[in-house]
Amino acid sequence: MSDPVGQWIQRAYKASAASNCVRRSVGAVLVRNGVEVIAGSNGVNRRFRSCLEAGCPRCTAGGVVGLGYEFCIWVHAEQDAITRAARDGTAIGGSTAFITLRPCLTCLTMMISAGIRCVYYAEDWSLAPELEAVYQSVAGQLEGFERVPLAQEAVSEEESTGC
Numbered sequence: 576m577s578d579p580v581g582q583w584i585q586r587a588y589k590a591s592a593a594s595n596c597v598r599r600s601v602g603a604v605l606v607r608n609g610v611e612v613i614a615g616s617n618g619v620n621r622r623f624r625s626c627l628e629a630g631c632p633r634c635t636a637g638g639v640v641g642l643g644y645e646f647c648i649w650v651h652a653e654q655d656a657i658t659r660a661a662r663d664g665t666a667i668g669g670s671t672a673f674i675t676l677r678p679c680l681t682c683l684t685m686m687i688s689a690g691i692r693c694v695y696y697a698e699d700w701s702l703a704p705e706l707e708a709v710y711q712s713v714a715g716q717l718e719g720f721e722r723v724p725l726a727q728e729a730v731s732e733e734e735s736t737g738c
């Protein structure tokens with residue numbers, strides 16, 4: 576049996592190839608009714624090669640995953656997809672997001688506000704316990720929020736959220 580969730584995660588990895596971030600390439604794809612609506616990747620303004628070249632305060636200081644993004648100039652893959660959609664007039668309400676990395680709290684709240692119903696992601700990370708509790712309660716507003724490790728065959732067999 577084919578594995579649509581895994582295939583969309585693979586598509587998100589393909590989208591991540593457009594990233595110009597030297598630290599980490601992230602890709603996101605928004606899908607509705609089995610059709611790709613829009614894709615995005617993380618990166619900085621094309622004027623710069625990277626956060627480091629641009630002198631981004633967070634990234635030059637080392638940067639911890641999940642924190643300090645108000646001091647970083649990059650656009651996250653999810654934000655890239657949402658803002659591209661806004662620019663082009665593409666409706667994304669009701670779509671499902673497939674992302675190579677667990678979204679940060681800002682992207683999570685943005686996706687919920689944009690009407691995205693479900694989020695699947697491949698690579699995991701977590702916040703400190705108190706913040707993680709907030710993160711999980713926000714994620715609980717989605718109809719589905721699930722980690723899908725890449726290259727595992729049995730994902731679709733036990734798919735429960737129906738998104």
Ligand SMILES: [Zn+2]
Nearest residue numbers: 626631634647
């Ligand atoms: Zn940065």
Ligand SMILES: [Zn+2]
Nearest residue numbers: 651678679682
């Ligand atoms: Zn983010």
